[in-house]
Structure formats: C-alpha cells, structure tokens
Amino acid sequence: MVVIVLPLVTLEEGPCHWLPQGAKGDESKKVEEEEIDIDLSAPETEKAALAIQGKFRRFQKRKKESGP
Numbered sequence: 001m002v003v004i005v006l007p008l009v010t011l012e013e014g015p016c017h018w019l020p021q022g023a024k025g026d027e028s029k030k031v032e033e034e035e036i037d038i039d040l041s042a043p044e045t046e047k048a049a050l051a052i053q054g055k056f057r058r059f060q061k062r063k064k065e066s067g068p
Helices: 043-065
Strands: none
Touching: none
C-alpha cells in the first residue's frame, strides 16, 4: 500500500516547511528538506488526492455535526 501526502498549499503561497516533532521553531537549527519528485498528473496520484480530500471532508462534516 502506498500513501501519498500532498501539501495543501499552492505554489503562490510558497513552499511548505514542516518542523519535526519537538522542534520549537528555532531558526538557528536548519531542517534539511528531502526532495521528493511526485508526478502530479499520474492517475494514481489523482486517485490518492481525491481519497484524502474525501476523508478530510467527511471528518470535517462529522466534526461540525458533533460540535457544541
């Protein structure tokens, strides 16, 4: 099973920078980013993105329904 996680930002918003767990955002420590080349036009990628988005939408709907 292959899981593909795509950042939810557009190119106009700039790159997405993730801090490892326990990091406090200290700029003095540089986090080395791993370059990952994903073919965004591949059918498998599109199917994975749609599945992730659908799960997230269902999660948001359930969260809203069970809220105060």
